[in-house]
Amino acid sequence: MQPNKVFEILMREHSQMLLTYLRALVQTPDLVDEIFQQTMVTAWQKLDDFDTSRPFAPWLRGIAKMHVLTHYRKSKTEILLCNQEVLDYLELHIHTLEQTPGDSWQDKIAPLNQCIEQLPNSYKQTIEARYLHEQKNAVIVQQLQISAEALKKRLQRAKQILFDCLAKKTAMAGEHEQ
Structure with a gap:
Protein backbone atom coordinates (compact mmCIF):
# COMPACT_ATOMS: atom_id res chain seq x y z
CA MET A 1 0.00 0.00 0.00
CA GLN A 2 1.22 3.50 -0.80
CA PRO A 3 2.53 5.59 2.11
CA ASN A 4 -0.03 8.34 1.54
CA LYS A 5 -2.88 5.79 1.77
CA VAL A 6 -1.44 4.30 4.96
CA PHE A 7 -1.08 7.78 6.42
CA GLU A 8 -4.66 8.65 5.44
CA ILE A 9 -5.97 5.52 7.18
CA LEU A 10 -3.91 6.20 10.31
CA MET A 11 -5.07 9.82 10.46
CA ARG A 12 -8.71 8.85 10.02
CA GLU A 13 -8.31 6.26 12.78
CA HIS A 14 -6.64 8.65 15.23
CA SER A 15 -8.05 12.10 14.41
CA GLN A 16 -10.80 12.05 17.07
CA MET A 17 -8.34 10.96 19.74
CA LEU A 18 -5.93 13.71 18.69
CA LEU A 19 -8.65 16.36 18.76
CA THR A 20 -9.72 15.19 22.23
CA TYR A 21 -6.12 15.44 23.41
CA LEU A 22 -5.66 18.92 21.96
CA ARG A 23 -8.96 20.18 23.38
CA ALA A 24 -7.75 19.14 26.82
CA LEU A 25 -4.58 21.20 26.38
CA VAL A 26 -5.75 24.23 24.41
CA GLN A 27 -8.61 26.58 25.28
CA THR A 28 -9.34 28.17 21.89
CA PRO A 29 -11.06 26.11 19.17
CA ASP A 30 -9.15 28.00 16.45
CA LEU A 31 -5.85 27.14 18.10
CA VAL A 32 -6.93 23.49 18.44
CA ASP A 33 -7.55 23.42 14.68
CA GLU A 34 -4.26 25.16 13.93
CA ILE A 35 -2.20 22.78 16.07
CA PHE A 36 -4.13 19.79 14.70
CA GLN A 37 -3.16 20.84 11.16
CA GLN A 38 0.47 21.47 12.18
CA THR A 39 0.57 18.03 13.78
CA MET A 40 -0.76 16.39 10.61
CA VAL A 41 1.81 18.15 8.44
CA THR A 42 4.68 17.27 10.79
CA ALA A 43 3.53 13.65 11.07
CA TRP A 44 3.41 13.37 7.28
CA GLN A 45 6.87 14.95 6.94
CA LYS A 46 8.34 12.65 9.60
CA LEU A 47 6.47 9.49 8.65
CA ASP A 48 9.73 7.84 7.57
CA ASP A 49 11.06 8.38 11.11
CA PHE A 50 8.13 6.52 12.69
CA ASP A 51 9.15 3.21 14.30
CA THR A 52 6.53 0.76 13.01
CA SER A 53 7.20 -1.61 15.91
CA ARG A 54 5.62 0.96 18.24
CA PRO A 55 2.05 2.32 18.45
CA PHE A 56 1.17 5.26 16.22
CA ALA A 57 -1.11 7.21 18.60
CA PRO A 58 1.52 8.06 21.27
CA TRP A 59 3.92 9.15 18.52
CA LEU A 60 1.23 11.43 17.09
CA ARG A 61 0.40 12.87 20.52
CA GLY A 62 4.10 13.53 21.09
CA ILE A 63 4.19 15.64 17.94
CA ALA A 64 1.05 17.49 19.03
CA LYS A 65 2.48 18.10 22.51
CA MET A 66 5.62 19.63 21.00
CA HIS A 67 3.50 21.97 18.86
CA VAL A 68 1.43 23.00 21.91
CA LEU A 69 4.54 23.67 24.00
CA THR A 70 6.18 25.58 21.14
CA HIS A 71 3.08 27.74 20.72
CA TYR A 72 2.95 28.66 24.40
CA ARG A 73 6.69 29.29 24.56
CA LYS A 74 6.44 31.73 21.63
CA SER A 75 3.21 33.36 22.81
CA LYS A 76 3.65 36.41 24.99
CA THR A 77 -0.02 36.69 25.96
CA GLU A 78 -1.20 33.13 26.45
CA ILE A 79 -0.39 30.88 29.38
CA LEU A 80 -0.19 27.10 29.24
CA LEU A 81 -2.93 25.89 31.54
CA CYS A 82 -1.10 22.76 32.60
CA ASN A 83 2.37 21.61 33.52
CA GLN A 84 4.36 18.51 32.57
CA GLU A 85 2.65 16.44 35.29
CA VAL A 86 -0.76 17.22 33.80
CA LEU A 87 0.51 16.37 30.31
CA ASP A 88 1.84 13.04 31.59
CA TYR A 89 -1.43 12.34 33.44
CA LEU A 90 -3.45 13.10 30.30
CA GLU A 91 -1.17 10.85 28.24
CA LEU A 92 -1.66 8.02 30.73
CA HIS A 93 -5.44 8.33 30.62
CA ILE A 94 -5.62 8.50 26.84
CA HIS A 95 -3.34 5.45 26.69
CA THR A 96 -5.71 3.67 29.09
CA LEU A 97 -8.67 4.61 26.89
CA GLU A 98 -6.86 3.19 23.86
CA GLN A 99 -6.61 -0.15 25.66
CA THR A 100 -10.38 -0.38 26.22
CA PRO A 101 -12.42 -2.56 23.89
CA GLY A 102 -13.85 -0.87 20.81
CA ASP A 103 -12.96 -0.39 17.20
CA SER A 104 -13.15 3.39 17.10
CA TRP A 105 -12.50 6.30 19.42
CA GLN A 106 -16.29 6.78 19.64
CA ASP A 107 -16.68 3.19 20.85
CA LYS A 108 -14.02 3.78 23.47
Missing part, protein backbone atom coordinates in the same frame (compact mmCIF):
# COMPACT_ATOMS: atom_id res chain seq x y z
CA ILE A 109 -15.62 6.95 24.85
CA ALA A 110 -19.17 5.52 24.81
CA PRO A 111 -19.14 5.15 28.64
CA LEU A 112 -18.39 8.87 28.95
CA ASN A 113 -21.28 9.71 26.65
CA GLN A 114 -23.57 7.49 28.74
CA CYS A 115 -22.46 9.29 31.90
CA ILE A 116 -23.08 12.68 30.26
CA GLU A 117 -26.62 11.57 29.38
CA GLN A 118 -27.24 10.73 33.05
CA LEU A 119 -26.19 14.18 34.32
CA PRO A 120 -28.84 16.49 35.74
CA ASN A 121 -29.99 18.80 32.95
CA SER A 122 -28.22 21.94 34.22
CA TYR A 123 -24.88 20.09 34.41
CA LYS A 124 -25.41 18.36 31.07
CA GLN A 125 -26.18 21.71 29.40
CA THR A 126 -23.04 23.24 30.85
CA ILE A 127 -20.74 20.34 29.89
CA GLU A 128 -22.14 20.18 26.35
CA ALA A 129 -21.87 23.94 25.84
CA ARG A 130 -18.26 24.04 27.04
CA TYR A 131 -16.82 20.82 25.64
CA LEU A 132 -19.08 19.61 22.84
CA HIS A 133 -19.92 23.00 21.33
CA GLU A 134 -16.62 24.54 22.50
CA GLN A 135 -18.26 27.74 23.65
CA LYS A 136 -16.25 30.21 25.66
CA ASN A 137 -17.12 30.72 29.30
CA ALA A 138 -18.31 34.29 28.64
CA VAL A 139 -20.85 33.01 26.12
CA ILE A 140 -22.09 30.24 28.42
CA VAL A 141 -22.47 32.68 31.32
CA GLN A 142 -24.65 34.89 29.14
CA GLN A 143 -26.74 32.03 27.76
CA LEU A 144 -27.37 30.43 31.13
CA GLN A 145 -27.65 33.78 32.93
CA ILE A 146 -25.30 32.75 35.73
CA SER A 147 -22.15 34.29 37.16
CA ALA A 148 -18.67 33.22 36.06
CA GLU A 149 -18.10 31.75 39.52
CA ALA A 150 -21.36 29.77 39.31
CA LEU A 151 -20.27 28.42 35.92
CA LYS A 152 -16.91 27.38 37.34
CA LYS A 153 -18.57 25.56 40.25
CA ARG A 154 -21.12 23.91 37.96
CA LEU A 155 -18.36 22.62 35.68
CA GLN A 156 -16.39 21.33 38.68
CA ARG A 157 -19.42 19.51 40.07
CA ALA A 158 -20.35 18.08 36.68
CA LYS A 159 -16.79 16.83 36.16
CA GLN A 160 -16.84 15.19 39.59
CA ILE A 161 -20.14 13.44 38.81
CA LEU A 162 -18.70 12.27 35.48
CA PHE A 163 -15.53 11.04 37.20
CA ASP A 164 -17.58 9.08 39.75
CA CYS A 165 -19.82 7.64 37.03
CA LEU A 166 -16.83 6.54 34.93
CA ALA A 167 -15.10 5.05 37.98
CA LYS A 168 -18.24 3.02 38.69
CA LYS A 169 -18.48 1.87 35.05
CA THR A 170 -14.78 0.91 35.05
CA ALA A 171 -15.19 -1.06 38.27
CA MET A 172 -18.25 -2.85 36.88
CA ALA A 173 -16.43 -3.64 33.62
CA GLY A 174 -13.54 -5.09 35.65
CA GLU A 175 -15.93 -7.33 37.59
CA HIS A 176 -17.47 -8.65 34.37
CA GLU A 177 -14.04 -9.58 32.97
CA GLN A 178 -13.19 -11.75 35.98
Whole structure:
Protein backbone atom coordinates (compact mmCIF):
# COMPACT_ATOMS: atom_id res chain seq x y z
CA MET A 1 0.00 0.00 0.00
CA GLN A 2 1.22 3.50 -0.80
CA PRO A 3 2.53 5.59 2.11
CA ASN A 4 -0.03 8.34 1.54
CA LYS A 5 -2.88 5.79 1.77
CA VAL A 6 -1.44 4.30 4.96
CA PHE A 7 -1.08 7.78 6.42
CA GLU A 8 -4.66 8.65 5.44
CA ILE A 9 -5.97 5.52 7.18
CA LEU A 10 -3.91 6.20 10.31
CA MET A 11 -5.07 9.82 10.46
CA ARG A 12 -8.71 8.85 10.02
CA GLU A 13 -8.31 6.26 12.78
CA HIS A 14 -6.64 8.65 15.23
CA SER A 15 -8.05 12.10 14.41
CA GLN A 16 -10.80 12.05 17.07
CA MET A 17 -8.34 10.96 19.74
CA LEU A 18 -5.93 13.71 18.69
CA LEU A 19 -8.65 16.36 18.76
CA THR A 20 -9.72 15.19 22.23
CA TYR A 21 -6.12 15.44 23.41
CA LEU A 22 -5.66 18.92 21.96
CA ARG A 23 -8.96 20.18 23.38
CA ALA A 24 -7.75 19.14 26.82
CA LEU A 25 -4.58 21.20 26.38
CA VAL A 26 -5.75 24.23 24.41
CA GLN A 27 -8.61 26.58 25.28
CA THR A 28 -9.34 28.17 21.89
CA PRO A 29 -11.06 26.11 19.17
CA ASP A 30 -9.15 28.00 16.45
CA LEU A 31 -5.85 27.14 18.10
CA VAL A 32 -6.93 23.49 18.44
CA ASP A 33 -7.55 23.42 14.68
CA GLU A 34 -4.26 25.16 13.93
CA ILE A 35 -2.20 22.78 16.07
CA PHE A 36 -4.13 19.79 14.70
CA GLN A 37 -3.16 20.84 11.16
CA GLN A 38 0.47 21.47 12.18
CA THR A 39 0.57 18.03 13.78
CA MET A 40 -0.76 16.39 10.61
CA VAL A 41 1.81 18.15 8.44
CA THR A 42 4.68 17.27 10.79
CA ALA A 43 3.53 13.65 11.07
CA TRP A 44 3.41 13.37 7.28
CA GLN A 45 6.87 14.95 6.94
CA LYS A 46 8.34 12.65 9.60
CA LEU A 47 6.47 9.49 8.65
CA ASP A 48 9.73 7.84 7.57
CA ASP A 49 11.06 8.38 11.11
CA PHE A 50 8.13 6.52 12.69
CA ASP A 51 9.15 3.21 14.30
CA THR A 52 6.53 0.76 13.01
CA SER A 53 7.20 -1.61 15.91
CA ARG A 54 5.62 0.96 18.24
CA PRO A 55 2.05 2.32 18.45
CA PHE A 56 1.17 5.26 16.22
CA ALA A 57 -1.11 7.21 18.60
CA PRO A 58 1.52 8.06 21.27
CA TRP A 59 3.92 9.15 18.52
CA LEU A 60 1.23 11.43 17.09
CA ARG A 61 0.40 12.87 20.52
CA GLY A 62 4.10 13.53 21.09
CA ILE A 63 4.19 15.64 17.94
CA ALA A 64 1.05 17.49 19.03
CA LYS A 65 2.48 18.10 22.51
CA MET A 66 5.62 19.63 21.00
CA HIS A 67 3.50 21.97 18.86
CA VAL A 68 1.43 23.00 21.91
CA LEU A 69 4.54 23.67 24.00
CA THR A 70 6.18 25.58 21.14
CA HIS A 71 3.08 27.74 20.72
CA TYR A 72 2.95 28.66 24.40
CA ARG A 73 6.69 29.29 24.56
CA LYS A 74 6.44 31.73 21.63
CA SER A 75 3.21 33.36 22.81
CA LYS A 76 3.65 36.41 24.99
CA THR A 77 -0.02 36.69 25.96
CA GLU A 78 -1.20 33.13 26.45
CA ILE A 79 -0.39 30.88 29.38
CA LEU A 80 -0.19 27.10 29.24
CA LEU A 81 -2.93 25.89 31.54
CA CYS A 82 -1.10 22.76 32.60
CA ASN A 83 2.37 21.61 33.52
CA GLN A 84 4.36 18.51 32.57
CA GLU A 85 2.65 16.44 35.29
CA VAL A 86 -0.76 17.22 33.80
CA LEU A 87 0.51 16.37 30.31
CA ASP A 88 1.84 13.04 31.59
CA TYR A 89 -1.43 12.34 33.44
CA LEU A 90 -3.45 13.10 30.30
CA GLU A 91 -1.17 10.85 28.24
CA LEU A 92 -1.66 8.02 30.73
CA HIS A 93 -5.44 8.33 30.62
CA ILE A 94 -5.62 8.50 26.84
CA HIS A 95 -3.34 5.45 26.69
CA THR A 96 -5.71 3.67 29.09
CA LEU A 97 -8.67 4.61 26.89
CA GLU A 98 -6.86 3.19 23.86
CA GLN A 99 -6.61 -0.15 25.66
CA THR A 100 -10.38 -0.38 26.22
CA PRO A 101 -12.42 -2.56 23.89
CA GLY A 102 -13.85 -0.87 20.81
CA ASP A 103 -12.96 -0.39 17.20
CA SER A 104 -13.15 3.39 17.10
CA TRP A 105 -12.50 6.30 19.42
CA GLN A 106 -16.29 6.78 19.64
CA ASP A 107 -16.68 3.19 20.85
CA LYS A 108 -14.02 3.78 23.47
CA ILE A 109 -15.62 6.95 24.85
CA ALA A 110 -19.17 5.52 24.81
CA PRO A 111 -19.14 5.15 28.64
CA LEU A 112 -18.39 8.87 28.95
CA ASN A 113 -21.28 9.71 26.65
CA GLN A 114 -23.57 7.49 28.74
CA CYS A 115 -22.46 9.29 31.90
CA ILE A 116 -23.08 12.68 30.26
CA GLU A 117 -26.62 11.57 29.38
CA GLN A 118 -27.24 10.73 33.05
CA LEU A 119 -26.19 14.18 34.32
CA PRO A 120 -28.84 16.49 35.74
CA ASN A 121 -29.99 18.80 32.95
CA SER A 122 -28.22 21.94 34.22
CA TYR A 123 -24.88 20.09 34.41
CA LYS A 124 -25.41 18.36 31.07
CA GLN A 125 -26.18 21.71 29.40
CA THR A 126 -23.04 23.24 30.85
CA ILE A 127 -20.74 20.34 29.89
CA GLU A 128 -22.14 20.18 26.35
CA ALA A 129 -21.87 23.94 25.84
CA ARG A 130 -18.26 24.04 27.04
CA TYR A 131 -16.82 20.82 25.64
CA LEU A 132 -19.08 19.61 22.84
CA HIS A 133 -19.92 23.00 21.33
CA GLU A 134 -16.62 24.54 22.50
CA GLN A 135 -18.26 27.74 23.65
CA LYS A 136 -16.25 30.21 25.66
CA ASN A 137 -17.12 30.72 29.30
CA ALA A 138 -18.31 34.29 28.64
CA VAL A 139 -20.85 33.01 26.12
CA ILE A 140 -22.09 30.24 28.42
CA VAL A 141 -22.47 32.68 31.32
CA GLN A 142 -24.65 34.89 29.14
CA GLN A 143 -26.74 32.03 27.76
CA LEU A 144 -27.37 30.43 31.13
CA GLN A 145 -27.65 33.78 32.93
CA ILE A 146 -25.30 32.75 35.73
CA SER A 147 -22.15 34.29 37.16
CA ALA A 148 -18.67 33.22 36.06
CA GLU A 149 -18.10 31.75 39.52
CA ALA A 150 -21.36 29.77 39.31
CA LEU A 151 -20.27 28.42 35.92
CA LYS A 152 -16.91 27.38 37.34
CA LYS A 153 -18.57 25.56 40.25
CA ARG A 154 -21.12 23.91 37.96
CA LEU A 155 -18.36 22.62 35.68
CA GLN A 156 -16.39 21.33 38.68
CA ARG A 157 -19.42 19.51 40.07
CA ALA A 158 -20.35 18.08 36.68
CA LYS A 159 -16.79 16.83 36.16
CA GLN A 160 -16.84 15.19 39.59
CA ILE A 161 -20.14 13.44 38.81
CA LEU A 162 -18.70 12.27 35.48
CA PHE A 163 -15.53 11.04 37.20
CA ASP A 164 -17.58 9.08 39.75
CA CYS A 165 -19.82 7.64 37.03
CA LEU A 166 -16.83 6.54 34.93
CA ALA A 167 -15.10 5.05 37.98
CA LYS A 168 -18.24 3.02 38.69
CA LYS A 169 -18.48 1.87 35.05
CA THR A 170 -14.78 0.91 35.05
CA ALA A 171 -15.19 -1.06 38.27
CA MET A 172 -18.25 -2.85 36.88
CA ALA A 173 -16.43 -3.64 33.62
CA GLY A 174 -13.54 -5.09 35.65
CA GLU A 175 -15.93 -7.33 37.59
CA HIS A 176 -17.47 -8.65 34.37
CA GLU A 177 -14.04 -9.58 32.97
CA GLN A 178 -13.19 -11.75 35.98
